[in-house]
Amino acid sequence: DRLNRDQLQGVIAHEFSHILNGDMRLNLQLMGWVFGLFVIALVGRTIVRVSPRNRRAGGFAVLGLAVMVLGYIGLLAGRILQAAVSRQRERLADASGVQFTRNPQGLRDALVKIAAHPEGSRLVAADAEQAAHMFFAEGLARIFATHPPILERIRELDPHFDPAELSRVAAEPDEAPAADELVSRPAAEAARSAFTGSPLAPAGAATAALSPGLAPAESTAQLIVTQVGRPDTEHILHAQAVRIALPETLRQFTESSGGAQALVLALLLSSEPPIRERQQALLAKSLSPPSLAVIERAIPIAQGLAPMLRLPALQQLFPALRRCNPAQRRALAQLASDLIHADARIDAFEFCLAKLLETLLNDELEARVPHGTVSLEDAQNEISVLFATLAQLGAQDERAARMAYEAGMSTVLPMRRPAYSAIEDWPRRLSDALPVTGS
DSSP, X not given: OOOOHHHHHHHHHHHXXXXXXXXXXXXXXXXXXXXXXXXXXXXXXXXXXXXXXXXXXXXXXXXXXXXXXXHHHHHHHHHHHHHHHHHHHHHHHHHHHHHHHSXXXXXXXXXXXXHXXXXXXXXXXXXXXXXXXXXXXXXXXXXXXXXXOHHHHHHHHOTTOXXXXXXXXXXXXXXXXXXXHHSOHHHHHHHHHTTSSOTTOOHHHHHHHHOTXXXXXXXXXXXXXXXXXXXXXXXXXXHHHHHHHSOGGGHHHHSSHHHHXXXXXXXXXXXXXXXXXXXXXXXXXXXXXXHHHHHHHHHHHHHHXXXXXXXXXXXXXXXXXXXXXXXXXXXXXXXXXHHHGGGSOOXXXXXXXXXXXXXXXXXXXXXXXXXXXXXXXXXXXXXXXXXXXXXXXXXXXXXXXXXXXXXXXXXXXXXXXXXXXXXXXXXXXXXXXXXXXXX
16 A cells, blocks of 8 residues: 555566566475475474384384484575575566666665565564565565565665665655545546447547547657556546446356357457348358357447447457367357458458457467567567558548658657558558467
């Protein structure tokens, strides 16, 4: 409750670094090794306790004592190793967390608050030392610390840190906003009205409702870039409005993989009768009557969704779609592709849906591929195709498309960038520019 958004991002980036660097697996192994050594000591102690009851078992008492001593020596060595390894991994996680957020101040301030409020990070439990290396800060009052001293970690992030700041932070009131300050009723109603009107309400209506003083045309690429990863109240209201605007009947199709597949296919059905007939013939050829009946129930929901709600609705289906086996995923992707190409053309939503299904399929079938190895300059041709496609699909004429393209590209590649050119076969060009890999 005492951390603001930047500080929370720093803490989450720190923990995410542990996962990315394989520390969670190492932590569990360390826990198993330390506990195994502790079990050896317990076995020896049990032998020592039992042996005095039988005078003839003096040899067992000596053996038990030896096992107990060896077990405790091993336990001591294991804890020393656990602490040493954990301290190094914590330093690495701090550095990686700063690299992810590009904001050392956030993690630094979070550590300062933890140091100023030690009761919030102190864990008192008999078995807590077994998992000490998995905490964010030192949670145990013992000699072998699994985390570096917190003041040392702060100084690594801020060499000019003054310890006197701790007393000032400890005296400050909590910064957590009240619930009514975060989302007020009038603002929530304004956001909700952007989606609950006409099913074909334009996308700009939501923007106008969320930011009355900022029209969509006034939004600059720089403003969008600076807001990435830093949602404010308007963005929270927007997300809340999207969630509220999704129909309650959508939930019945998110609870099973069969229902999710049915709604995906229903979203692809055309409103033009000749094309719809060809698509329904494809469905009848590939699916059983019960499956077709589920699709029929999903059609009214799909038709009632506003254009800007279709992708959010699709995202609600993905947890259920991930429960499909590989064969079902392949069949769904192939059938969706057939429906998309039934009219010999493809729109932006169909392209996005096909890419999402392709990603879903590759998540299961292909090996994971590391990301972040290509610079923006090296990928400028692919970025140009993406931005040109977005500008072309979102603008009414070539002049507006060119202006939108330049506004976006000048932010991503300010020094040198490809010139704008209209893309005729944008689905193929965009697919080549954005290959799908396992993630």
